[in-house]
Amino acid sequence: MTAPIPDLPILAEDDSMLSRRFGREVANYFSGSPLNRVSWLRTDHAFLSAAFAHPKASFLLLDNLSPLAKDLTTLAYVGKNDVLPLTGPEPFKRSEEDVIKQFNSNITQPLILFLGIDEKKNGFEYRGYKGNPYFAVDVTPKGSVEEKAKGVVEAAKAKGGQSFIPGTRLMTLNAPEAAIYAQARALLDWNARNPFCGGCGQRTMSINAGTKRVCPSTDLADAPEGGEPKKRADCPTRHGISNLCFPRTDPTVIMAIVSADGTKLLLGRGKRYPPLWYSTLAGFLEPGESIEEAVRRESWEESGVTVGRVVIHSSQPWPYPANLMIGAIGQATPDGETINLGNDPELEDAKWYPFGEVREALDLKVSFGDEAPKGAKEGGLRLPPQTAIANRLINAVLAGYLGAAPKI
Amino acid sequence: MTAPIPDLPILAEDDSMLSRRFGREVANYFSGSPLNRVSWLRTDHAFLSAAFAHPKASFLLLDNLSPLAKDLTTLAYVGKNDVLPLTGPEPFKRSEEDVIKQFNSNITQPLILFLGIDEKKNGFEYRGYKGNPYFAVDVTPKGSVEEKAKGVVEAAKAKGGQSFIPGTRLMTLNAPEAAIYAQARALLDWNARNPFCGGCGQRTMSINAGTKRVCPSTDLADAPEGGEPKKRADCPTRHGISNLCFPRTDPTVIMAIVSADGTKLLLGRGKRYPPLWYSTLAGFLEPGESIEEAVRRESWEESGVTVGRVVIHSSQPWPYPANLMIGAIGQATPDGETINLGNDPELEDAKWYPFGEVREALDLKVSFGDEAPKGAKEGGLRLPPQTAIANRLINAVLAGYLGAAPKI
Numbered sequence: 001m002t003a004p005i006p007d008l009p010i011l012a013e014d015d016s017m018l019s020r021r022f023g024r025e026v027a028n029y030f031s032g033s034p035l036n037r038v039s040w041l042r043t044d045h046a047f048l049s050a051a052f053a054h055p056k057a058s059f060l061l062l063d064n065l066s067p068l069a070k071d072l073t074t075l076a077y078v079g080k081n082d083v084l085p086l087t088g089p090e091p092f093k094r095s096e097e098d099v100i101k102q103f104n105s106n107i108t109q110p111l112i113l114f115l116g117i118d119e120k121k122n123g124f125e126y127r128g129y130k131g132n133p134y135f136a137v138d139v140t141p142k143g144s145v146e147e148k149a150k151g152v153v154e155a156a157k158a159k160g161g162q163s164f165i166p167g168t169r170l171m172t173l174n175a176p177e178a179a180i181y182a183q184a185r186a187l188l189d190w191n192a193r194n195p196f197c198g199g200c201g202q203r204t205m206s207i208n209a210g211t212k213r214v215c216p217s218t219d220l221a222d223a224p225e226g227g228e229p230k231k232r233a234d235c236p237t238r239h240g241i242s243n244l245c246f247p248r249t250d251p252t253v254i255m256a257i258v259s260a261d262g263t264k265l266l267l268g269r270g271k272r273y274p275p276l277w278y279s280t281l282a283g284f285l286e287p288g289e290s291i292e293e294a295v296r297r298e299s300w301e302e303s304g305v306t307v308g309r310v311v312i313h314s315s316q317p318w319p320y321p322a323n324l325m326i327g328a329i330g331q332a333t334p335d336g337e338t339i340n341l342g343n344d345p346e347l348e349d350a351k352w353y354p355f356g357e358v359r360e361a362l363d364l365k366v367s368f369g370d371e372a373p374k375g376a377k378e379g380g381l382r383l384p385p386q387t388a389i390a391n392r393l394i395n396a397v398l399a400g401y402l403g404a405a406p407k408i
Numbered sequence: 409m410t411a412p413i414p415d416l417p418i419l420a421e422d423d424s425m426l427s428r429r430f431g432r433e434v435a436n437y438f439s440g441s442p443l444n445r446v447s448w449l450r451t452d453h454a455f456l457s458a459a460f461a462h463p464k465a466s467f468l469l470l471d472n473l474s475p476l477a478k479d480l481t482t483l484a485y486v487g488k489n490d491v492l493p494l495t496g497p498e499p500f501k502r503s504e505e506d507v508i509k510q511f512n513s514n515i516t517q518p519l520i521l522f523l524g525i526d527e528k529k530n531g532f533e534y535r536g537y538k539g540n541p542y543f544a545v546d547v548t549p550k551g552s553v554e555e556k557a558k559g560v561v562e563a564a565k566a567k568g569g570q571s572f573i574p575g576t577r578l579m580t581l582n583a584p585e586a587a588i589y590a591q592a593r594a595l596l597d598w599n600a601r602n603p604f605c606g607g608c609g610q611r612t613m614s615i616n617a618g619t620k621r622v623c624p625s626t627d628l629a630d631a632p633e634g635g636e637p638k639k640r641a642d643c644p645t646r647h648g649i650s651n652l653c654f655p656r657t658d659p660t661v662i663m664a665i666v667s668a669d670g671t672k673l674l675l676g677r678g679k680r681y682p683p684l685w686y687s688t689l690a691g692f693l694e695p696g697e698s699i700e701e702a703v704r705r706e707s708w709e710e711s712g713v714t715v716g717r718v719v720i721h722s723s724q725p726w727p728y729p730a731n732l733m734i735g736a737i738g739q740a741t742p743d744g745e746t747i748n749l750g751n752d753p754e755l756e757d758a759k760w761y762p763f764g765e766v767r768e769a770l771d772l773k774v775s776f777g778d779e780a781p782k783g784a785k786e787g788g789l790r791l792p793p794q795t796a797i798a799n800r801l802i803n804a805v806l807a808g809y810l811g812a813a814p815k816i
Contacts, residue, residue, distance in 0.1 A: 021811035247694070308426075309427045309432075310433060314720070
């Protein structure tokens with residue numbers, strides 16, 4: 001069986017001066033969300049309450065990051081009444097200030113993430129902002145809400161026509177819903193991984209409709225009924241400016257490196273790739289490093305190749321678990337093309353491939369690890385599908401990104 | 409008094425096809441480090457030991473993130489003997505595995521960050537990698553090493569010709585050393601902010617020469633002399649793949665938005681800017697969002713302007729505290745230029761400025777908040793200096809980034 005390869009997000013027509021000079025923008029898989037996040041409204045509990053209560057509100061359920069879906073290509077949503085047993089009827093009734101004061105580390109707070117409004121769908125309106133609201137709810141059975149969450153999960157399964165599909169490396173959803181899933185997955189995962197404060201080790205709580213965590217100064221756990229909450233130990237995140245409680249997104253560089261003469265592409269294979277598969281090199285950006293420097297460092301560390309000019313091409317949100325793939329195209333220096341795998345021994349192999357051979361592989365259009373279609377060259381190169389930014393970078397190079405006839 | 413504005417990093421000459429098509433790469437302040445990080449050697453304690461012990465090794469001291477420096481423009485380094493009272497003679501003697509086994513939460517581990525080797529300076533060599541080693545040492549007096557750290561700080565001060573200069577918003581260092589400082593500051597700060605594990609709340613320890621933290625499974629604290637360490641509670645970061653223990657870098661978009669007709673620039677002013685100062689809009693990228701989408705979302709949220717095509721221009725490491733500034737140039741859609749500050753009320757003002765007025769402001773070359781030179785237009789626009797990527801983006805637009813004569 002081969003996995004379906006979804007279409008890519010579609011951008012609006014654009015005839016700007018920038019497009020005329022640099023070509024149309026490339027939209028990568030997992031970008032292109034149809035939702036307006038209206039991010040500043042996440043602190044407005046009147047807005048959140050109205051959105052939650054609206055009959056047109058849609059709720060995406062994730063159980064251990066696996067989303068409820070109709071099939072591998074399409075998400076399924078439930079209504080407010082389906083999540084009420086877990087969330088209660090008015091989860092956004094109180095102001096954020098009050099919610100923090102009521103923090104009780106013995107109680108598991110169900111995570112309700114506000115995703116945004118779909119302005120193409122009519123019904124909900126708040127202070128002139130129109131569009132139906134979308135939420136994601138973490139229904140993973142755990143802590144003090146284990147039984148309630150199980151109930152919501154079982155009820156969703158019992159409905160038929162929908163099930164929780166594996167969320168480990170989900171790459172088959174249609175593009176707009178892939179972007180919705182990426183947002184939901186990244187944020188629910190970050191919340192789940194960070195129940196404690198890195199600054200003081202005490203439990204944190206989710207606020208801002210799932211997009212921030214704070215380290216409260218008091219705790220109602222073990223306080224007598226109706227009594228005063230206990231003061232917690234001091235925490236550095238409560239003083240001055242701190243990023244500790246914001247979600248993390250790890251910038252990652254991924255680069256199509258072209259030979260100095262512009263005829264070959266540098267490709268590498270990781271140790272666990274299926275046979276024949278290669279891809280562009282990639283690696284994490286480090287603190288105190290520009291994207292361009294990270295591209296040059298990682299290229300040299302992994303392959304020994306020295307890269308000169310780097311142009312940043314496009315980007316891709318990557319929710320496995322929390323990366324931003326920053327796609328670049330770089331060119332090797334004329335005397336820096338010798339491959340050496342002996343620096344950081346991360347790759348099993350790296351090679352220069354002539355454009356023609358790369359084009360053949362790109363035209364096969366297969367998913368990672370799948371069998372190539374009949375008629376494909378035996379033992380020929382295999383490359384990632386178009387859902388991976390690597391594919392889009394390679395495609396851009398073959399489509400003349402370097403400027404086949406240099407423009408100066 | 410006005411603060412000196414440093415020169416920008418200088419890139420090697422480059423006549424690649426990419427440069428001919430897209431122009432020379434723009435190198436921003438805080439990038440352009442002279443050091444090769446040889447990042448894979450950070451787990452090699454034999455390498456680290458040899459580098460630490462080498463007479464040509466340089467140590468940058470940071471006290472509460474303030475670096476030891478000769479003056480506001482130049483860092484000062486000390487030798488191994490100056491840090492020994494804090495670090496001990498052989499801090500990298502044991503393998504990382506052994507160090508983790510010896511974890512004792514009662515003992516403050518002095519943080520020694522390996523920065524890289526300067527290949528332009530001869531002396532040190534390890535397995536064919538040549539260049540003098542650079543380290544940064546956190547000498548902030550704290551925990552069980554408070555007195556020892558104080559001793560190192562006082563000895564450095566007593567030497568004369570050097571002092572710890574404020575590291576809050578240091579922007580005056582020469583470009584190569586600004587990059588070294590950015591790397592050191594970002595990593596020491598991250599270590600200092602994350603003594604506890606976000607996954608389980610227990611203390612973590614620094615490994616990989618300061619670039620990673622782990623949550624050890626045992627603790628020697630309160631164990632009898634020579635006795636077995638205590639087993640700690642289980643932690644999710646010890647299972648499977650996790651990014652919790654890697655340094656965080658927060659991707660931030662910053663964008664010069666050009667009007668649809670390519671004659672005006674959108675600039676905004678924050679509520680705490682000095683009078684007359686404006687800059688490009690900026691904001692944090694969110695999980696599940698591409699760079700291009702973040703540029704469009706933040707532009708609309710802060711100014712009401714709808715942006716079409718976005719081109720990523722260059723990037724800047726920003727160590728206050730841990731950002732990656734991703735510079736983009738975007739163009740407003742023809743019917744999306746109306747300014748509206750009523751969405752996210754973050755800016756005090758936003759305006760369209762004709763290129764001519766912007767050019768005048770750019771030519772003033774003043775530091776943020778400083779007085780403009782004599783002869784500057786009274787009440788005229790003020791813009792950030794060239795050390796800020798905002799300045800470089802604006803400069804690129806004025807220098808014809810849009811392609812004054814469109815190339816198609």
